[in-house]
Amino acid sequence: MPPIISISGLEKRYASGFRALKGVSLDIGRGEIFALLGPNGAGKTTLISIVCGLVNASGGTVRIDGHDIVRDYRAARSMIGLVPQELHTDAFESVRATVSFSRGLFGRAPNPTFIEKLLRDLSLWDKRDTKIKELSGGMKRRVMIAKALSHEPDILFLDEPTAGVDVELRRDMWELVGRLRDSGVTIILTTHYIEEAEEMADRVGVISQGELILVEGKTDLMQKLGRKELTLHLVEPMTAVPPELADWKLEIEDGGHQLRYRFDAKAERTGIPSLLARMRDLNIGFTDLNTSQSSLEDIFVSLVSDRRTA
Incomplete structure (x- = not known):
């Protein structure tokens, strides 16, 4: 099946000469959740803004389900819902009116039943006649999500959707994301809450200094780069590691009471059994052992740090 989003050689240069994006190429499959990770200023929002038609690219192409975002803008944009970082909405409109109006902007026929279900899913139904200006920050964020989904898009972009929101909204939103994925919606998110990407995403992309430095399936990424x-x-x-154990590069800790062995996925099957067998031969006893694995956040920090020092 062809990708629903196809990005090729995407460039963004400003008049100052700054290159915000440097030849980014990326395909995103229909129905997947793709997490785009990167530090502030890496190019995440610029990339999303170009794909959504809010910023003009300096070079390269973007196709949405085969529609070029420049030559066939209307068809491409109608497939996309965007929840931006910043809250932008009409402060004097009611919740129901602003969400219904967003649906009409994309040429969709009125559907009060759908709007009601959407507002109920986002715990907004009780606030349906409340003016936006009277809502809390968390409720305004819910309205932005409802606006993005009002025209029933095939693709949903979530740009730092849970930054600064309460725990309840974060839980409700991720439950909604799960339901959207089950219905076939493609979801692209950027987040500083890396545990959310680790839990929800199918694939992870890391962008740094305008370059997409890695795209991997989440499980593959953890296996390849996750240190254990x-x-x-x-x-x-x-007091010292015996020469017979030198091959494992062990570290002595806790005043000599602990040995630490760091290994990767490739060494897991052979490294541990052979280490324990050698320790048994040397009559080195232990009372307990435990293992731990690096998180997606550890991998992300390591990748970006390596890129900066390269």
Whole structure:
């Protein structure tokens, strides 16, 4: 199946000469959740803004389900819903009116039943006749999500959707994202809450200094780059690692009472059994052992740090 979003050689240069995007190419499959991670200023919002038709690219192409975003703007844009970082809406309109108006902007016929269901899903129905200016920040964020979904888009962009919102909204929104994915909606999100990307995303892209430095399936990424650690709690303290254990590059910790072995997915099947067997041969006893694995956040920080120092 062809990708629903196809980005090729995307460039963004400003008059100052600054390159916000440097030849970004990316395909996103229909129905997947794609998490775009990167530090502030990396180019995440610029990329989303170009795909959504809010910013003009300096070079490259973007196609939405085969529609070029420049030559066939209306067809491409009608497939997209966008929840931006900033809250922009008519302060003096009611919740129901502003969401219904957004639906009409995309040429969709009125559908009060759909609007009611959408507002109920986002816990906005009780506020349907309230003016936007009277809502809390969290409720205004809910309205922005409702506006983005009002025309029943095939693609939903969420640009830092839960930054600064309450726990209840974050939970409600991710439940909604799960339902949207089940219905076939493609979702692209940027987030500083990396645990959300780790839980929800199918694939992860890392952007740094305007370049897409990595795109991987989340599980593949964790297997390839996720570091694991084995900690052994020794029966007798150790002052130095025996030469017979040098191959494992062990570290002594906790005053000699612990041995730490750092390994990757490739070494997991062979490294641990052979280490334990060698320790048994050397009569090095331990009372307990435990393992831990680096999170997606650890991997992200490592990738960006390596890029900056390269």
